[in-house]
Amino acid sequence: MNAVAKDSPNPWNALASQNPVVHFIDVCLRGAGQVMFQNNPLTGLFFLVGIFWGAYSAHMISVGIGAVLGTIMGTLTAYALRAPRENINMGLHGYNGILVGCALPTFFAATPLLWGYIVAGSIFSTVLMMAVSSMLRTWKVSAMTGPFVITTWFLMLAAYNFGNIQIISLPHPAISVQPAASDLFALNMEQFWRAAFAGVSQVFLINNVITGILFLIGLAVSSIWAAVFAFVGSIIAICTALILGGGSTAIIAGLFQFSAVLTAIGLGTTFYNPNWRVVCYTFLGTVFTVVAQGALNVLLNVYGIPTLTFPFVVAAWIFLLPNIDLLPKNYQS
Amino acid sequence: MNAVAKDSPNPWNALASQNPVVHFIDVCLRGAGQVMFQNNPLTGLFFLVGIFWGAYSAHMISVGIGAVLGTIMGTLTAYALRAPRENINMGLHGYNGILVGCALPTFFAATPLLWGYIVAGSIFSTVLMMAVSSMLRTWKVSAMTGPFVITTWFLMLAAYNFGNIQIISLPHPAISVQPAASDLFALNMEQFWRAAFAGVSQVFLINNVITGILFLIGLAVSSIWAAVFAFVGSIIAICTALILGGGSTAIIAGLFQFSAVLTAIGLGTTFYNPNWRVVCYTFLGTVFTVVAQGALNVLLNVYGIPTLTFPFVVAAWIFLLPNIDLLPKNYQS
C-alpha cells in the first residue's frame, strides 16, 4: 500500500505522471496488483501475464479478455462516480473489476450477453466498493475482495432465475451430506507441490502451476515477505485441509488454499508490522480460513455457486476488527 | 419528505392540527403514502383505495382490512415506544405496518390466528424500524421497507415450523435449477402494458391494472416526477427481465418490476436532486434491482418464501451509501 508512484522517481513513474494514457495503464496494473495487496504496476503486469498464460492453457482466452475489460470498466466507473483520486491511483477501484472479469467467463458461456454482464458487473463492483468502504470505514477495516464476491454471487444466482444466461461450469445445486473420512497422507510429493502453486494461482480462479509461479514472482518484485507468506499460507492450508479430511481432488486443484493465501498475505504483511505475535495471529487466521472455506462450501452448495474469495474476506474482517489500532493509516478508501 | 402539514395551510392540514382523531387519520394516510416515499395524505388515500379495489377484485377483502389494521397498530406502537414525534407525523412508522397488513392475508388463511399475527407483526415492524434506523443512522441511510420485509420473512419462515399457521399461497420450497432460454419478444403489446401497471400495483402485493393506475395518480398528486420515474422504472424492469430471460408469466404479473419501481422513485426523485447524472445512476440502480430480484428469488426458493421488496432495499442501500453527502438532511428517523 506504499504510494510508490510518489516516492520512487523511476522512468515508468515519471512517464505515468506526465502521459494520461500511461497513467491509466499504470492505474490498471496497480489494480491487478491490489488483488494481493500490492500497489505496484510491475506486480500487476506479472499477474496479467499469469492470467493470460492460464487462460491460454485452458483454452479459455475469454478469461484474459474479461480480466482486462473488468479492470478498465471498474476503474473508469470510479472516475465517473468521482471516487477520491488517491484511491483510484492506488488501484483500489480496479481489483474487484479484474476478478469479476476473470470469474464470469469461467462460469458462463461466451455469448454476447456475457460481455454485457462483465461490463455491468465491473461497473457495479465499483459502486459496491464505494458502498462497502463507506460502511467499513466506521471500523477502519477495508472492503477486501468483498465487492467482487457479492457482485459475482448476485450475477451467478440470477443465472439460475434467468434463462438467457448460459451456465457452463457452476456446481450442481444440492444439499450437502458428510463425505467419508479421508487419509491424512492422501497426496504424494508431486501432488503436494502442485497443490501449493495451484493454491496461489486460484486467487484469480486459475488452476495452473506456472501461473502460480508467475504470481509469486510478481509478489516478490514488490515484497519478498508477501511472496513468502503467500506460499507458506498455501502450504498451511493444504495441511489443515488434509488433517480435517478435505477431498484430495479439491486440494490438488487449489480450492482450499486460495483464500488462505490472501489471509496470510493480508494479516502477515500488509496490515500489521510483522513480529512473532503477528506470525502466530496470521497462522490462526490462515487455519480459520480453511475451516471457513469448508463451512461456506456447505452454505453455497445448496445454491450451486462457489465461495470465491469470501472465506478470506470473512477471516480478514474478523481478525482485523479486534486490533484496529494496528492498521496503517494510509490503507483505506 | 416535505413537512406538508406545517407548510401548506389547506383545510385538511388545519383540521389535522386541531382534531386529534383527524390528526391520527392524517398520520396513517401519510404512512400509506410513505411506502412510495410520499409524505402526503391524499397520496395515501389513493393508495388505500387502490388496495381495496385490488383486494375486492381478487375476493380477498382481508388484504384491505389487514392494511388498515397494520397501519394503525404500527403507528400506535411508535407512540407507545416514544419514537420522535416528527417521524411519526411524517408517516414513517406506518408504512411498514401497512405492508405487513397487506402481505400476511395474501399468504395465510384468514383464521383468527392471522389477525393476531398481523397485530404482532405490525408492532414488531415498528420495533424493527427503530432498531434498523438506529443502526443505519451511522451512515445516514434510511431503513426503507427493510423492517416490513424482515418481519414478514420471520413470520413466513416460522409458518413452516408451526402447524397452526395455515399457509395458502406460499411457493413450494425447492432448490432452483436454471430455466430454459426464453424469447426476447415474449410479450405482446397488451401484455406489455398490463405488466407495466401490474409492476406498480405489486408494490402493495396486488396484481391489478386499475390499482396500478390509482397508485400512479396518487403519486402524481404529490409529485409528477415520482409518477414518471415509477412508470418508467417499471418499463425498464420489463425490458431488463426480457433480455435476461425472466419468464413471461412472472413479468406479466409484475413480479420483476415492483422493486425496480421503488428503486426508480427512491434514487430518482426522493434522495437526490434530479439531473442527468442522477438519471444515469437511477437507471443503473433500476437494472441492478432486476438482477437482485432474480438472485434473491433463487436464494429464497429453497425456503418457499417470496423476496417481497428486498431487492429494492438492497439496491437502495448499496446505491445510496457511496454518495451519502447528497442525501437531504431531513429524511431520516
Add this chain to the structure above:
Amino acid sequence: MNAVAKDSPNPWNALASQNPVVHFIDVCLRGAGQVMFQNNPLTGLFFLVGIFWGAYSAHMISVGIGAVLGTIMGTLTAYALRAPRENINMGLHGYNGILVGCALPTFFAATPLLWGYIVAGSIFSTVLMMAVSSMLRTWKVSAMTGPFVITTWFLMLAAYNFGNIQIISLPHPAISVQPAASDLFALNMEQFWRAAFAGVSQVFLINNVITGILFLIGLAVSSIWAAVFAFVGSIIAICTALILGGGSTAIIAGLFQFSAVLTAIGLGTTFYNPNWRVVCYTFLGTVFTVVAQGALNVLLNVYGIPTLTFPFVVAAWIFLLPNIDLLPKNYQS
C-alpha cells in the same frame, strides 16, 4: 454486571485479589455465570455443577470436560490478545468458550480431533468476541452469545465438508415442509413443568430438570429477579409455542424455550431498570424470540445445524437497539 470483586470484601474476593490461581478460577467461574448475564462466581459454580450433572446423567461426560476446557482457553486467549482487563475480570471472555465447549461434544464424536476442535473453537470465539464487540460498540449493544453461535456454526457446517470430523447428533439436512396443525393442550401438567425446567437447562444444551433447577438456584444467589424472569420466560415460551403449533416433543425437550429464557433475563433484568414498560417490552421480546426460533429452525434445517442461542441474539439486538440510552454504561467490552 456489578463489579462484585471490587465491592464486596468477602473472603473469596479477598483471596481472588491476592492469589493469581484463585483469581483465574474466579474469572472462569464468572465466565460461566455470564452466559446468563451474572458476574458472580457462585452462580458460575452452580452452572458448572448443573452441567456436570446433566453430562453425567446423559453419559456424555465429555460435555463437562469440554465446558471447562472451553472456558479456560477462551479466557487465556483474551489475555494473549491483550483484551481490556476489566472485561476479562468480569468473565466476558469466558462465556462464549464454555458454550463452545458444551456444544461441540454434544454434536461430534469424542475423537482426538474433537479436542483440537474445542481448543481452536474457544480461541476463535474470543477473537470473534473482540471483533463483534468492536463493531457493536458503535451502537452501544453487546455481542451477547453471538460469537459462540457463529463459531459453532462455522465448525458444524465445515463438518459437512470435511470427512474426518465425525458427526453424532446433528439433524439430517432437509428442506422444511409445514407440519400438521397441533393441539393447544398437547402437554399434561407433568410434561408442562418438565418443559419449563428443561427450557432453562437447554441454555447450556442440556435436557435435564435437575440441571434446570440448579441453574435457577445459581441465578437466584446472584439476582432473585433474574431467576424469576428466566422461569417465567420459559413458561411464556411454552405457551407461545403451543398456540402457534410447535411440536410437543420439541417443547418438552426445551427447544423453544432456552433462547426465550435468555431474552427474558436480558431484557427484563440486565439492561433496563425493571418497571411495567420494561415488563411489557420483555414480554414482547420473549414472544418474538419463539417466532424467531421457528424461523431460524427452518433456515437452518437445510444445512442440518441447530439454531443454538441465535434466536435470543437476534431478539436482544433488535429490542435493545431502539432504546440504547437506557443501557447501563458499564456493560460493554
